[in-house]
Amino acid sequence: MALCKGILLLTSFSSLALGQATNYKANAEASLDALQTFYNTSSGLWNTCGWWNGANCMTAVADLAAADSSVLTTAETVFSTTFSNAPAYNPSTQVFKESRPGFVETIYGHPAQKVVQANDPSVWLDSCYDDNGWWALGWIAAYDLTQNADYLSTAEGIFANMSAAWPSSCNNGGILWCSTSTYVNAIANELFLSVAAHLANRVTDQTAYYLDWAQREWAWFQSVKMINGAGVIVDGLNSACTGDPGATVWSYNQGVVLGGLVELAAADSGNASSYLASANSIANAAITNLTDSNGIIHDVCEVNESCGPDGTQFKGIFMRNLLKLHQASPSDTYKQLFETNAQSIWNNDRDDSNRLSLNWAGPFVQPANASTHSSAMDAIIAAMVVG
Numbered sequence: 246m247a248l249c250k251g252i253l254l255l256t257s258f259s260s261l262a263l264g265q266a267t268n269y270k271a272n273a274e275a276s277l278d279a280l281q282t283f284y285n286t287s288s289g290l291w292n293t294c295g296w297w298n299g300a301n302c303m304t305a306v307a308d309l310a311a312a313d314s315s316v317l318t319t320a321e322t323v324f325s326t327t328f329s330n331a332p333a334y335n336p337s338t339q340v341f342k343e344s345r346p347g348f349v350e351t352i353y354g355h356p357a358q359k360v361v362q363a364n365d366p367s368v369w370l371d372s373c374y375d376d377n378g379w380w381a382l383g384w385i386a387a388y389d390l391t392q393n394a395d396y397l398s399t400a401e402g403i404f405a406n407m408s409a410a411w412p413s414s415c416n417n418g419g420i421l422w423c424s425t426s427t428y429v430n431a432i433a434n435e436l437f438l439s440v441a442a443h444l445a446n447r448v449t450d451q452t453a454y455y456l457d458w459a460q461r462e463w464a465w466f467q468s469v470k471m472i473n474g475a476g477v478i479v480d481g482l483n484s485a486c487t488g489d490p491g492a493t494v495w496s497y498n499q500g501v502v503l504g505g506l507v508e509l510a511a512a513d514s515g516n517a518s519s520y521l522a523s524a525n526s527i528a529n530a531a532i533t534n535l536t537d538s539n540g541i542i543h544d545v546c547e548v549n550e551s552c553g554p555d556g557t558q559f560k561g562i563f564m565r566n567l568l569k570l571h572q573a574s575p576s577d578t579y580k581q582l583f584e585t586n587a588q589s590i591w592n593n594d595r596d597d598s599n600r601l602s603l604n605w606a607g608p609f610v611q612p613a614n615a616s617t618h619s620s621a622m623d624a625i626i627a628a629m630v631v632g
């Protein structure tokens with residue numbers, strides 16, 4: 246009898262915890278409140294994370310507002326504040342990147358506050374094309390919510406800088422990671438694909454121009470074998486200009502391509518089934534590669550806590566883009582992944598202030614920052630949208 250009672254008690258406690266963790270909308274809203282404790286209205290950026298990470302924090306805010314009108318006013322205020330204030334804090338050309346197995350790092354110079362024109366797209370640029378691509382996607386997300394034409398033309402101006410970097414020295418196409426680097430990697434090229442395809446669906450008088458760029462990037466991306474034999478995307482190309490089979494499989498590299506292919510499917514509807522089939526193949530291979538036995542997503546850098554300020558944000562980018570794929574091509578596997586991860590984050594990876602840290606299986610590790618937090622928030626938003 247005592248044993249039975251114990252089991253009953255345990256069951257009711259865990260279903261209580263589960264009930265809170267599955268309240269995705271309330272949890273996403275609480276996550277937004279916690280994210281905004283890092284927001285710096287003077288700089289229009291989030292304290293405790295880097296320049297490019299700020300674009301991803303802003304995109305998370307936009308994604309939540311797209312699904313939850315109660316936070317629309319907050320989102321609009323963030324966009325207008327960031328649009329006017331952040332460029333003065335752009336670290337500009339003093340950005341360098343380092344990549345070794347298991348480790349990615351952005352090294353910033355010391356941004357001096359500058360006088361800038363907010364509607365000049367060049368104020369969002371630095372020497373690394375991935376950083377520029379994140380801001381382009383962030384302003385497109387802000388445009389989708391507000392229809393503010395300045396945001397869309399900012400994304401167009403940023404893309405003009407990325408397309409001027411085409412071609413790399415590999416197979417007559419693609420772009421470099423940074424103008425200051427010789428590395429040809431996946432993320433800069435996935436962002437190129439995604440920005441071009443998003444613009445093809447939004448800049449109505451330039452549809453063919455942007456569609457052509459997106460198609461050329463996708464053809465090139467496949468030709469250099471950025472996707473390996475196991476169906477996952479490697480970090481980049483080796484000196485022989487082919488996907489380095491030993492390069493790290495990062496979650497964000499499995500993600501951005503999915504959003505790009507979903508937009509490309511919309512822009513090039515005759516080939517939509519082929520783009521969506523490629524996206525589903527990458528997504529399923531990635532889920533197999535990145536999940537632990539409980540269905541929680543990890544990046545390899547978590548094992549020895551070497552994710553640094555960059556790698557801590559990757560998993561949310563994967564979830565955000567997998568959500569876009571799920572909306573175009575629904576899958577129970579994806580839905581379950583969002584829910585499992587969102588529940589685990591809420592139950593195991595959160596502090597008393599609803600700040601969320603790196604390892605979604607837990608435990609919560611101090612200090613959570615805007616990079617770890619915004620990333621976990623993306624997973625909760627995805628669960629909310631499909632729930």
Ligand SMILES: *[C@@H]1O[C@H](CO)[C@@H](O)[C@H](O)[C@H]1NC(C)=O
Pocket residue numbers: 285287288292334
């Ligand atoms: C806002 O950001 C600026 C630039 O990084 C910094 O100097 C300032 O201290 C920050 N303000 C707050 C309140 O955190």
Ligand SMILES: *[C@@H]1O[C@H](CO)[C@@H](O)[C@H](O)[C@H]1NC(C)=O
Pocket residue numbers: 337338370371372373406407409410424
């Ligand atoms: C893109 O902009 C950055 C920052 O101004 C610059 O360093 C880079 O050379 C530009 N790329 C091209 C191809 O114009």
Ligand SMILES: *[C@@H]1O[C@H](CO)[C@@H](O)[C@H](O)[C@H]1NC(C)=O
Pocket residue numbers: 460464513514515516
């Ligand atoms: C499919 O894509 C190819 C290039 O990848 C393009 O040449 C062709 O026009 C597309 N087909 C349709 C029906 O849009």
Ligand SMILES: *[C@@H]1O[C@H](CO)[C@@H](O)[C@H](O)[C@H]1NC(C)=O
Pocket residue numbers: 473475477490494533534535
């Ligand atoms: C993920 O993929 C890489 C490259 O194919 C492989 O080396 C690694 O072992 C895979 N990890 C898991 C857990 O499947």
Ligand SMILES: *[C@@H]1O[C@H](CO)[C@@H](O)[C@H](O)[C@H]1NC(C)=O
Pocket residue numbers: 345346347348549550551
């Ligand atoms: C973590 O492991 C990777 C891959 O083995 C290694 O390159 C990196 O230096 C390690 N980082 C730390 C902080 O130990």
Ligand SMILES: *[C@@H]1O[C@H](CO)[C@@H](O)[C@H](O)[C@H]1NC(C)=O
Pocket residue numbers: 293294295551552553554557602603610612613614616617
């Ligand atoms: C954010 O926290 C993680 C640890 O969870 C750490 O690796 C990263 O460097 C921190 N970011 C910044 C900008 O300090």
